[in-house]
Amino acid sequence: MIKQLPISLHGARKGDVRTQFAALCYRIKRGKVQILLVTSRGSKRWIVPKGWPMDGKTPAQSAQQEAWEEAGVTGKPDSTCLGVYSYAKDVGSMDDLPCLAMLYPIAVKSLAKKFPERGQRRRRWVSRKRAARMVQEAELTRMILDFDPRPRKSAA
Numbered sequence: 001m002i003k004q005l006p007i008s009l010h011g012a013r014k015g016d017v018r019t020q021f022a023a024l025c026y027r028i029k030r031g032k033v034q035i036l037l038v039t040s041r042g043s044k045r046w047i048v049p050k051g052w053p054m055d056g057k058t059p060a061q062s063a064q065q066e067a068w069e070e071a072g073v074t075g076k077p078d079s080t081c082l083g084v085y086s087y088a089k090d091v092g093s094m095d096d097l098p099c100l101a102m103l104y105p106i107a108v109k110s111l112a113k114k115f116p117e118r119g120q121r122r123r124r125w126v127s128r129k130r131a132a133r134m135v136q137e138a139e140l141t142r143m144i145l146d147f148d149p150r151p152r153k154s155a156a
Contacts, residue, residue, distance in 0.1 A: 023105075
């Protein structure tokens with residue numbers, strides 16, 4: 001069972017908080033789980049792809065669409081939310097916008113060379129431990145470290 005950490009609203013009132021859907025893009029290479037991170041457009045921090053809800057799409061499908069637009073990911077989303085993390089979205093001259101991001105795993109089948117935001121972001125495959133060190137949000141760090149999609153070995 002994954003322990004959910006407390007959420008920070010970054011000083012905002014509850015009604016000011018926005019919801020986003022995030023993609024934890026992963027693959028298993030030589031038996032090890034790898035996580036795909038992308039850079040944010042503004043500060044170039046390492047993040048997971050995420051974005052706003054989309055009309056007519058489930059949360060997992062919205063996360064999958066963001067993974068395509070931001071990282072060129074083609075893959076299979078899981079509709080089970082891994083958890084929620086909070087962050088302050090930089091929206092330019094205004095105060096940062098407090099956001100809660102619901103995280104959905106996406107098993108990556110392939111990465112496209114051409115995708116909508118390719119000139120605006122970098123992407124990198126890293127281990128779970130390295131990904132956890134590269135992202136800034138404590139709750140996201142915990143979910144990355146706890147994530148393991150590999151089948152469990154049964155005790156015989």
